[in-house]
Amino acid sequence: MTLATHDVRWGAGGRLIVDGVSLAVEPGRVLGLIGPNGSGKSSLLRLLCRLRRVASGVVTLDGQDIAGVGRRDLARRLAFVEQQASTDIQLTVCDVVRLGRTPHRAAFASWTAEDEKAVDAALQRVGLMGRHDQHWHTLSGGERQRVHIARALAQEPRELILDEPTNHLDIQHQLSILGLVRRLGVTCIVALHDLNLASLFCDRIGVLSAGRLLAAGLPEEVLTPALIREVFGVDVTIRVGANGHRHIDYLVDHEPGPRP
Numbered sequence: 001m002t003l004a005t006h007d008v009r010w011g012a013g014g015r016l017i018v019d020g021v022s023l024a025v026e027p028g029r030v031l032g033l034i035g036p037n038g039s040g041k042s043s044l045l046r047l048l049c050r051l052r053r054v055a056s057g058v059v060t061l062d063g064q065d066i067a068g069v070g071r072r073d074l075a076r077r078l079a080f081v082e083q084q085a086s087t088d089i090q091l092t093v094c095d096v097v098r099l100g101r102t103p104h105r106a107a108f109a110s111w112t113a114e115d116e117k118a119v120d121a122a123l124q125r126v127g128l129m130g131r132h133d134q135h136w137h138t139l140s141g142g143e144r145q146r147v148h149i150a151r152a153l154a155q156e157p158r159e160l161i162l163d164e165p166t167n168h169l170d171i172q173h174q175l176s177i178l179g180l181v182r183r184l185g186v187t188c189i190v191a192l193h194d195l196n197l198a199s200l201f202c203d204r205i206g207v208l209s210a211g212r213l214l215a216a217g218l219p220e221e222v223l224t225p226a227l228i229r230e231v232f233g234v235d236v237t238i239r240v241g242a243n244g245h246r247h248i249d250y251l252v253d254h255e256p257g258p259r260p
């Protein structure tokens with residue numbers, strides 16, 4: 001296990017928000033985190049990359065408490081794409097992605113061909129090479145999201161943490177970004193709202209509800225109609241499509257078609 005939490009708790013405003021969560025992701029695998037709004041997904045991700053300190057319990061990286069890992073060492077290992085990351089509006093796309101190289105460069109070291117190669121490769125991977133010199137603030141929401149993913153890729157992390165990376169993305173880019181994440185072969189923890197995408201792209205899924213880990217396992221073990229009903233209050237049926245993928249169909253109480 002590369003990244004793991006052991007009975008982790010964290011609270012704010014007098015409330016326990018992450019409540020005794022123990023989970024682990026295997027090297028090179030994708031662990032999806034699902035759960036209703038406010039169930040603690042972002043809070044848990046922030047604990048995992050030490051943006052917040054656990055109140056109790058331990059987060060480990062290769063078995064070592066991350067509280068004891070140096071800031072630079074942690075930044076070389078682990079990249080985080082936040083849900084609504086903002087960036088200095090004066091920066092260009094390329095400037096933002098270059099920030100991902102910071103942990104790899106010695107203080108005052110000059111920019112190397114290797115740095116440039118990593119930045120270009122990251123921009124290629126998210127399909128934004130043509131926007132290299134565009135100002136970040138002039139990008140659409142989905143393009144900004146892809147630039148932040150490129151910044152994380154330029155960091156060349158071994159562990160990648162993504163908080164709802166498909167927010168703002170059209171369906172083609174949702175599929176391509178999650179496909180890319182899978183192909184990277186890095187250890188990945190990703191919070192997702194779309195249960196079908198979680199089922200398609202995650203090796204394992206953890207389900208958070210009111211800060212507690214309610215279930216964890218293979219998508220077909222976890223994403224059952226009973227669990228979805230319990231956690232999200234929604235009725236579904238699950239069918240296996242011609243391509244062998246499982247599809248979650250939401251049962252809604254109105255008929256499709258034109259309104260009377």
Ligand SMILES: Nc1ncnc2c1ncn2[C@@H]1O[C@H](COP(=O)(O)OP(=O)(O)OP(=O)(O)O)[C@@H](O)[C@H]1O
Pocket residue numbers: 012013017035036037038039040041042043044
């Ligand atoms: N610093 C804080 N102070 C007070 N409450 C907080 C703080 N951070 C998070 N919370 C609360 O903790 C709960 C969990 O928030 P979190 O953002 O982790 O949920 P989430 O599962 O990521 O939600 P969503 O799906 O809506 O993004 C929410 O009710 C939120 O208001």
